[in-house]
Amino acid sequence: MTTKLTTIVEYFLISIALYIFVLSPVLRPYLSSDQDDGEPVISYEKSEALVYPEGNLECPEHTxxxxxxxxxxxxxxxxxxxxxxxxxxxxxxxxxxxxPSTIFHAGVESYDPTIRNSSKALLPRTATVKCIEARAREFQGWRTDVFIERLWAQRYGPGGHYVHHYDWGTRGRGGAGRVSTFMVYLHANCTGGGTHFPRLAMPPSQEWCRFLDCDSQLEGITFKAKKGSAVYWENFRNDGSGYEQTWHSGLPVETGVKVGLNIWSWYQPGHRPVQD
Incomplete structure (x- = not known):
C-alpha cells in the first residue's frame, strides 16, 4: 500500500512539472522557439546585424x-x-x-516562393544609407535600447508577393524584438504590389485615397506603392504583446517591378555597441 501511494505521488509530481514547463499556457509563449513572422530572433551573438549612430555624421536637411x-x-x-x-x-x-528571399520557421531557413516570392539585398552602408538609418532613429525619438537593423531592399517582379505575416520577430519576451517597421517604396513602376492590412479599418476621409487603394475589394486597407513614401507602424503594445492589427502582406505585382526597403528597429535591452 505504501509503495503504491508513493508511486501515485511521484506520478502526480511529474505531471505538475510537465504542465509547468511544457503545457502551461502562461509559460508556453516564453518557451516556444517558433517565429510568427518567418524571421529569426536576433540575439546578442548576432548583434553585428545592428547599426549604431555616428557622432560626426553630416546629413542634408530633410522634411x-x-x-x-x-x-x-x-x-x-x-x-x-x-x-x-x-x-x-x-x-x-x-x-x-x-x-532569393528566404523564410525562417523554428530557426530553420528555407526558400518557399509560395510564401515569399522576391529577391532581397543587404545594402552597403554608404553615406546616404547611414543618413536614412539616422532619420529612422530620429523619427522614433532615439529610444533607449532600440537599434536599427541593417537595411534590406526587396525586389518584386510580376507575380512577386509576400503572404500575410507579422514583423514581430518575437512576442516581447523581455529579449529581442522588432518594435517597429518602416515599409519604404524605392521603385514602384508597377501595377499591384500594394501593402495590405486586412485588420485595419478604412478611415472615413476621402483624403486618404491619395495614399490608400479606395477601389480595392479586399477587407481592410491597402497602401499604394509610391516611390519615396513609407508606412511606419509599431509592432508591440506597452505590455509586450503584439498588435494583431499589424498582420500584413505584400500583394502580388501584376506588371512591372517594385523595389521596397525594410527598416526594422530591434529592442535589445542593455545592449551597447562594442567600443573600439
Missing amino acids: FAPHILSTDPLVIYLPSFLTDQEADELVEISASHFE
Missing part, C-alpha cells in the same frame, strides 16, 4: 509631413520619406546584391 492613420496601433503614412535621388541611389547600390 516630410506625417499622416496618422491609427494610434492603436500607431500607423503613420510618410509621403516623401526619401527623396527621389535617395530612392534611386538605393536601387542602384542594391542591384548587384540581390539573392
Whole structure:
C-alpha cells in the first residue's frame, strides 16, 4: 500500500512539472522557439546585424509631413520619406546584391516562393544609407535600447508577393524584438504590389485615397506603392504583446517591378555597441 501511494505521488509530481514547463499556457509563449513572422530572433551573438549612430555624421536637411492613420496601433503614412535621388541611389547600390528571399520557421531557413516570392539585398552602408538609418532613429525619438537593423531592399517582379505575416520577430519576451517597421517604396513602376492590412479599418476621409487603394475589394486597407513614401507602424503594445492589427502582406505585382526597403528597429535591452 505504501509503495503504491508513493508511486501515485511521484506520478502526480511529474505531471505538475510537465504542465509547468511544457503545457502551461502562461509559460508556453516564453518557451516556444517558433517565429510568427518567418524571421529569426536576433540575439546578442548576432548583434553585428545592428547599426549604431555616428557622432560626426553630416546629413542634408530633410522634411516630410506625417499622416496618422491609427494610434492603436500607431500607423503613420510618410509621403516623401526619401527623396527621389535617395530612392534611386538605393536601387542602384542594391542591384548587384540581390539573392532569393528566404523564410525562417523554428530557426530553420528555407526558400518557399509560395510564401515569399522576391529577391532581397543587404545594402552597403554608404553615406546616404547611414543618413536614412539616422532619420529612422530620429523619427522614433532615439529610444533607449532600440537599434536599427541593417537595411534590406526587396525586389518584386510580376507575380512577386509576400503572404500575410507579422514583423514581430518575437512576442516581447523581455529579449529581442522588432518594435517597429518602416515599409519604404524605392521603385514602384508597377501595377499591384500594394501593402495590405486586412485588420485595419478604412478611415472615413476621402483624403486618404491619395495614399490608400479606395477601389480595392479586399477587407481592410491597402497602401499604394509610391516611390519615396513609407508606412511606419509599431509592432508591440506597452505590455509586450503584439498588435494583431499589424498582420500584413505584400500583394502580388501584376506588371512591372517594385523595389521596397525594410527598416526594422530591434529592442535589445542593455545592449551597447562594442567600443573600439
